[in-house]
Amino acid sequence: MGYLVPTDQYVVNMQYIVGDHQGILRYCFCYMTQQKTNHQHFYCLCHLHHAQGVQGNKLFKRTFVVKTPLMRAIIILSILWFIPNFLSAQTYILPTDIPFEKVKVSGNIHLQFVVSDSILLQFEGDTVPEQLNIEWSDGMLTLKIPTELKKAPAIRVKLYHTGPSDLEITRGAVVQSADTLSTPVLSLRADSGGKAEFAIDTDSLSARVTQGGDIILHGSTRSQLIHANTAGNFLGYELEAKSTWVKASTSAQVKVNSSMYLNVNSKSTAFVGYLGMPDHTAFKNSMGGKITQQNQ
Secondary structure, X not given: OOOOOOOOEEEEEEEEEEEEEXXXXXXXXEEEEEEOOOEEEEEEEEEEEEOOOOEEEEEEEEEEEOOOHHHHHHHXXXXXXXXXXXXXXXXXXXXXXXXXXXXXXXXXXXXXXXXXXXXXXXXXOOOOOOOOEEEEEOOEEEEEOOHHHOOOOOEEEEEEEOOOOEEEEEOOOEEEEEEEXXXXXXXXXXXXXXXXXXXXXXXEXXXXXXXXXXXXXXXXXXXXXXXXXXXXXXXXXXXXXXXEEEEEOOOOEEEEEEXXXXXXXXXXXXXXXXXXXXXXXXXXXXXXXXXXEOXX
């Protein structure tokens, strides 16, 4: 059995694992490589032997950024701990020793947040899709697939987490939640066809939507700062805010609900609609930008 390691990487750890789960015997040869850029890649080639005689192979890769020897040791120990969980079901338990508050989703992925004290990923089907890359870097969890796979069926994933404070959705990814995401401060970005749709309960919201992205929110926030451009859509009539700042341009659409203060700058054929009768307003529009009060 041979392995091709990129020329800018070298092997820093190897592990051979044998596991038995629900009548399936797994032989996995795993190794970690390190790039000159200090990224570490974890590869596993697994041979699966079912009790019924069905056999197959699976190769998966995970990417880590390692900045200290302590983090390297934590990652190696975490890998050895969560490999059996990864191999035994479609549930992928994330190591709690590497916490994250930021989440980035890119490509044809439909992600559903489930508010939970546990931290894990759950996939539809019996295996983790081979084309999905899962990365940790500087407190961020990234889920991404190549953009050329947009026409294929979407990868459906559930992320169990207490709730991120920073969320980026891009290249056609969709993020939804049946639960309310509660966090003091939330930063939210959607671009290139990315879509976010869920309820929030936060003190401060910062949202940026561009290039055909969609952000659809309901719930409540004390203050919100919204930037929308290049046909981005922010739909927040059902998101009750006390103070709101909006900058919209280039055919963007923004809909907000603000009760105390509303500051809007709309230009280049952007549309801003608002609900409520805020106590104080500051409006500026130019080059075909519109600002319109909507009926309750």
